[in-house]
Amino acid sequence: MQPIQQANENEIATVIVIFAIKNKHLNILLVKRSAEPEDNKWALPGGTWTGEKKLQETATARLQLETGAKDVYLEQLFTISGLNNYNPKSIAVCYFALVNEKDVTLRAEKTWQPKWFNANQINSLAFKNKVVIEKALERIESKLQYSNVAYSLLPNEFTLRELQETYEAIIGKKFDRRNFRKSMISNNIIIQNGKFRKSGAYRPAALYKFISKVPTLF
Amino acid sequence: MQPIQQANENEIATVIVIFAIKNKHLNILLVKRSAEPEDNKWALPGGTWTGEKKLQETATARLQLETGAKDVYLEQLFTISGLNNYNPKSIAVCYFALVNEKDVTLRAEKTWQPKWFNANQINSLAFKNKVVIEKALERIESKLQYSNVAYSLLPNEFTLRELQETYEAIIGKKFDRRNFRKSMISNNIIIQNGKFRKSGAYRPAALYKFISKVPTLF
DNA sequence: CCAAAAGTGTTTGATTTACACCCATGA
DNA sequence: TCATGGGTGTAAATCAAACACTTTTGG
Numbered sequence: 001m002q003p004i005q006q007a008n009e010n011e012i013a014t015v016i017v018i019f020a021i022k023n024k025h026l027n028i029l030l031v032k033r034s035a036e037p038e039d040n041k042w043a044l045p046g047g048t049w050t051g052e053k054k055l056q057e058t059a060t061a062r063l064q065l066e067t068g069a070k071d072v073y074l075e076q077l078f079t080i081s082g083l084n085n086y087n088p089k090s091i092a093v094c095y096f097a098l099v100n101e102k103d104v105t106l107r108a109e110k111t112w113q114p115k116w117f118n119a120n121q122i123n124s125l126a127f128k129n130k131v132v133i134e135k136a137l138e139r140i141e142s143k144l145q146y147s148n149v150a151y152s153l154l155p156n157e158f159t160l161r162e163l164q165e166t167y168e169a170i171i172g173k174k175f176d177r178r179n180f181r182k183s184m185i186s187n188n189i190i191i192q193n194g195k196f197r198k199s200g201a202y203r204p205a206a207l208y209k210f211i212s213k214v215p216t217l218f
Numbered sequence: 219m220q221p222i223q224q225a226n227e228n229e230i231a232t233v234i235v236i237f238a239i240k241n242k243h244l245n246i247l248l249v250k251r252s253a254e255p256e257d258n259k260w261a262l263p264g265g266t267w268t269g270e271k272k273l274q275e276t277a278t279a280r281l282q283l284e285t286g287a288k289d290v291y292l293e294q295l296f297t298i299s300g301l302n303n304y305n306p307k308s309i310a311v312c313y314f315a316l317v318n319e320k321d322v323t324l325r326a327e328k329t330w331q332p333k334w335f336n337a338n339q340i341n342s343l344a345f346k347n348k349v350v351i352e353k354a355l356e357r358i359e360s361k362l363q364y365s366n367v368a369y370s371l372l373p374n375e376f377t378l379r380e381l382q383e384t385y386e387a388i389i390g391k392k393f394d395r396r397n398f399r400k401s402m403i404s405n406n407i408i409i410q411n412g413k414f415r416k417s418g419a420y421r422p423a424a425l426y427k428f429i430s431k432v433p434t435l436f
Numbered sequence: 437c438c439a440a441a442a443g444t445g446t447t448t449g450a451t452t453t454a455c456a457c458c459c460a461t462g463a
Numbered sequence: 464t465c466a467t468g469g470g471t472g473t474a475a476a477t478c479a480a481a482c483a484c485t486t487t488t489g490g
Contacts, residue, residue: 202441397453418467420467
């Protein structure tokens with residue numbers, strides 16, 4: 001969301017695409033605007049940068065305010081002018097963040113309704129937020145392929161199937177279970193934590209954890 | 219270079235890391251500041267964004283002003299606050315550009331001296347420009363590995379050796395000539411243009427051109 | 437004993453790397 | 464004929480992709 005200022009002044013906004021996996025689908029958090037312009041439309045969360053903190057800290061603060069999530073992966077996407085039609089002197093510094101949906105408590109107020117939307121079914125949005133989402137989708141997909149950033153989408157312990165379904169939701173295709181396991185383990189992304197989870201009339205699944213929760217390429 | 223404004227106002231600057239190959243080395247264009255703060259120090263070229271054009275067009279305009287180069291590769295790097303210590307409300311949107319040194323005519327004025335510096339031997343710079351250069355070096359290196367953007371570093375026709383030396387200067391290691399040729403050709407990056415260049419007491423080299431001068435991944 | 441998900445290795449093909457000799461030219 | 468850089472192919476190794484059966488559990 002881009003707050004509005006005098007149209008003649010530079011305005012620096014941050015905008016965040018917050019991703020989480022819900023029901024095996026990639027979701028994005030949107031908030032409903034409750035002011036003109038674009039009143040009542042859904043938009044990406046964001047805020048104006050005041051210069052008091054570093055730019056990225058403004059994004060982090062907004063993320064925490066909306067989701068309560070901490071220690072998540074946050075990365076700058078790009079900066080664009082002209083996102084907000086109403087102020088030609090505004091620019092938006094866009095970020096994307098990955099959160100574990102179970103750690104999230106949405107800030108729900110009467111005038112501020114955050115809501116998760118399936119990332120592939122988002123249509124009309126305030127401003128030109130669609131552009132931002134498309135770039136974010138590209139980036140998260142390629143990032144997942146050669147880094148461990150999925151750690152911020154998953155809880156502390158998880159089964160291999162849960163991990164694989166997370167990857168599949170984002171990349172949009174199925175993987176071979178044996179190859180997936182081999183690759184995650186041989187790239188030192190995950191390791192068994194020794195526990196198992198029983199959840200039905202079948203063999204319990206070993207639980208895994210991420211070896212590192214620092215962004216790492218492989 | 220970041221122009222100075224009232225310290226209480228938002229200032230949006232663009233900064234460009236302009237790369238070219240000179241004498242088989244990767245070089246960066248710097249300009250000497252002729253105003254406070256940081257008077258007399260070398261800095262990356264840049265300018266203030268006024269909101270009249272798109273952000274990227276401001277960077278393109280600055281690039282042309284400094285080098286005269288057109289149709290070059292220009293990509294946004296990232297945006298940072300705090301690059302300019304003197305105004306806490308300033309941000310810099312940073313770009314990197316690749317130009318062919320032979321197409322360049324530097325704008326040389328008494329108060330504005332642009333100069334090429336070996337990219338790996340840049341030390342003291344105005345503001346925190348070093349950070350920007352480091353990111354740019356990372357980016358150009360990885361970009362070169364899986365895209366054709368080298369087209370903007372080279373003239374219209376070139377030998378395989380010239381191309382390889384360009385890659386070696388940037389990536390910082392030597393390649394096998396046979397494998398390099400194979401990869402460039404099988405990835406449809408370059409093709410012979412039918413001409414040859416004689417330049418000494420040895421077999422003339424075939425000249426190549428880029429198949430496409432649109433940024434393409436492979 | 438049945439249904440459901442978990443676990444596990446091997447083979448094939450594709451890609452990447454390493455490596456050495458002959459060719460064309462001008463002096 | 465010599466010195467210099469230009470041109471070329473093959474074998475080995477590594478990596479990625481395809482693929483099916485056995486195990487554990489609860490009901």
